[in-house]
Amino acid sequence: MAMPTIDTLPWGHRWRSSATFTLVAIIMALFTDVFLYGFIVPILPYMLEDRLNLDKSKTQSITLVLLSESALVGFCASIIVGHIADRTSNKRALLLYSLATAMVGSLGLAVAESAAVLFISRFIQAFASNAIFVIGFATMAETIPSDRMGQAMGLVTMAASVGTSAGTMLAGVLLELIGYWPTWCTAFALLGIDAVLRLLMIERKRGANFPSPAQSEAASLLSQESMEENCYSYGTATHTTTILPNKSLPSLSEEKEKAGLSFYIYVLRQRRFLGGITSFISYSMIIASFDTTLPLHVRDAFNWGSLQAGLLFLALQGPGILLGPLAGNLKDKVGTRSPAAVAFFVIGPVLMVMGVPGDGRWKWQSWFDEGGRGEVVYTVGMVVVGCMIPLLSGVGVLELTAAIEEIQNECPQIFGPRGGNSRAISIANMSWIIGIFIGPIISGVLTDKFGYFQTNCILGMLRIPLLLIFLLL
Structure with missing residues (x-):
């Protein structure tokens, strides 16, 4: 042609x-x-x-x-x-x-x-x-x-x-x-x-080149035999820079196109795909939990109003503006697994420390209430969490689309002639919405029932199994 x-x-x-x-x-x-x-x-x-x-x-x-x-x-x-x-x-x-x-x-x-x-x-x-x-x-x-x-x-x-x-x-x-x-x-x-x-904008798929006079009019295509061989061998390679590497994927030599419900059943069996969903839900839960608890906590603990609460939200979102591109370059170089693990490792203890100021249930906590130390600790903690957010941002989307690309590179037709990226992104979007929905509910209920300090301790400790999942699986 x-x-x-x-x-x-x-x-x-x-x-x-x-x-x-x-x-x-x-x-x-x-x-x-x-x-x-x-x-x-x-x-x-x-x-x-x-x-x-x-x-x-x-x-x-x-x-x-x-x-x-x-x-x-x-x-x-x-x-x-x-x-x-x-x-x-x-x-x-x-x-x-x-x-x-x-x-x-x-x-x-x-x-x-x-x-x-x-x-x-x-x-x-x-x-x-x-x-x-x-x-x-x-x-x-x-x-x-x-x-x-x-x-x-x-x-x-x-x-x-x-x-x-x-x-x-x-x-x-x-x-x-x-x-x-x-x-x-x-x-x-x-x-x-x-x-x-x-x-x-003119849409062009990755790998499409501009024609030049030296280019041939004929394009080489993979033969069906080659495609079957790739599908048969899929899953033998290991990947060390992903959140949840696919250590042993099933042979696709006899797999038909995954359409409709079979697509979602198939991709949800892949460890890397599940890792991306887990990270996206966890990330959105962190963001949403602050929306519910922060304004009321700083009002009760520090007697702060909407201005100070707004500045704290700026401290949470601001680092993403400055550090987002740098974090993106880091993910391109070392993958998504290590940055995500570091972020969860840091956020867990920081959340626990942020819950201490203003609690006042034990004598040792009184140190935070003297000389404005509690306000400083809480603000610094918010900035630290904000600096970790860029390491988590986009990890879910990157993992899900990378998992789809990895499968399609070995068996190009398994998700149909147009691929499965859009359906993967739709799952990522649903994961984000789930986190945004349950985050405020969990944090709000726990705060009302146990208090802000206990809520932050629970949320902080939840990062430990997530960290273990990312590092061990």
Whole structure:
């Protein structure tokens, strides 16, 4: 089959289809996604009380339900989006459809004058957000070279941290300064920039090269005999830089395509895949547990208000902005197993120490309450946890997509002609949502029943079996 010549390629094909530009477009898409998620939080009270004329006593409950709707929609839609994305060769088109859906949902939220329109619009926006997450990361996995995925994930982590903080902060400030509709215009402007980048992006799979006059028009293909031999020998190699190496995988010589439920049953039998899921759930639980317990604890223990609590959250997220790319480079060089093990090893004891200030149940704890030592210890502990977060961020996605790639390299057709990256990312997304959901429940219930110190001790000790799993299996 003849290859297209340089003259027939679209304008700017080389840079528009490059891995670098694709990464920029995906980072912008994910940045816009998290920006919009946080954007609505500070303006929701105004929308509910002034535009919808609801009773102020209902604001808190409706806000909780509306934000919880996103998690529920994301969990239910992940498998659907992943299945569709793995059945199409044009993920760029799916990204454009998801952007259009996000625009519809955001516009619906902006013009909503009834609770029904508000919830429907949030449903649409949440579905689009889930699609952007799954398809965006799947596109990265299929485009970015595997030895640069850690660095790419570091940049994504940095962009997500900035987007989360910027969306919430900008919406709150602009609503006070310039009003409701000008505030929404900033969100739509960002969506417009995102649209331009997605339209310019040309999808190209990893390993596809630009044609040159010296290139042959014929491409060599693996024979069926070679593919069967690879499938038969799969699982004989060992991998020492993964979280949970596949020490002994079954022979795939007679395996048929894994579609539907059989795909999920098969991948969930792989140790590396399970390691990625475990790390992602644990990571999201750490983040979510702080959302539930931190504001109340610092109020009761240190008499701190929302300003100090906000600065502590900045201490938790800020290091990810600075250290994300460095942590990504580290993962590219040494793998994900060692950085994740170090992070869990450090976070466990730090959580325990952070629970001591303000507890005051034993005499030895009084040392922390003298001269502001408790506040210093707690703040330093938060910064340390924030510095460890970049080592955990993205590990789940990296492990799941690496496990899929490892299998497909030996048996290319086992997950179908389009591969299984999108379905793997959908599982990662569901794992994240599970952690975000159960993290606040576990930490909240334990704190109410036993206290903040005991809760942090339990959460800290849970890191020990995770560390052993990562190191021994």
